[in-house]
Amino acid sequence: MTWVFLSLRKMQLKQRLSNYQNRLIQISQKLMDMQELAAAVADGKITYMEGASAPSSLFGTQMNFLGQSSSIAYQSAQVKTNAYLQQMQTINQATGGQYQYSLDPTSMAGYIQDGQIQPYLIFNSIYQEELEAYANQYAQELNRQEQDLEQEKLTLETQIKAIQAEYEAVEQQEGDNIQSDAIKLS
Secondary structure (H helix, E strand, C coil), X not given: CHHXXXXXXXXXXXXXXXXXXXXXXXXXXXXXXXXXXXXXXXXXXXXXXXXHCCCHHHHHHHXXXXXXXHHHHHHHHHHHHHHHHHHHHHHHHHCCCHHHHHCCCCCCHHHEXXXXXXXXXXXXXXXXXXXXXXXXXXXXXXXXXXXXXXXXXXXXXXXXXXXXXXXXXXXXHHHHHHHHHCCCCX
C-alpha cells in the first residue's frame, strides 16, 4: 500500500520539477534579453536598429535608458561646458589673453573653428563622454542583475538535479513496493 504514497510523492516531485524548469527557462530568456540590452546601450546611444530589434520584454527599459541618459548627459555637459568657458574667460582676462596662446594647438584642434574656440564643439565632446559614463554605470547595474540571475539559475539547476534524483529513487522504490505487495499465486 505504500506504493500509493510513493505515487503521490512522484506527482509532487514532477510538479516541482516542472515549476523549476519553467522558472529556469524564464531566467535564461531574461539573461539573453539583458545581454542584448547591454550590447545596445554599451556606447551610451541607442541606434534606430538597436531600438527596433530590442527584446519586447525590455523595450520599455531601453527607452527609459535612452531618455535618462540623454537628459543626464545634456544637463551635465551644459554645466561643465559653461564652467569650462567661464574659467577660460577668467584666465584669459587675468593673463591678457596669453593663456589661450599657451595652449597646444593640437590638443584644441577639435574645438577651434576660424581661430576661435567653439563652445558647441566642447559641449558635444563632453556630451559624448557623459553618455559613455552613464552607459558604464548602467552596464555595472545590468552586470549585477545578470550575476543575481546567474546565481538563481545555478541554484535552480542544483534543485532540479536533486529533484530528479529523488524522483528516480521514489520511482524505483515504488516499483519494488508494487512487486512486494503483489499477490503471489503458487
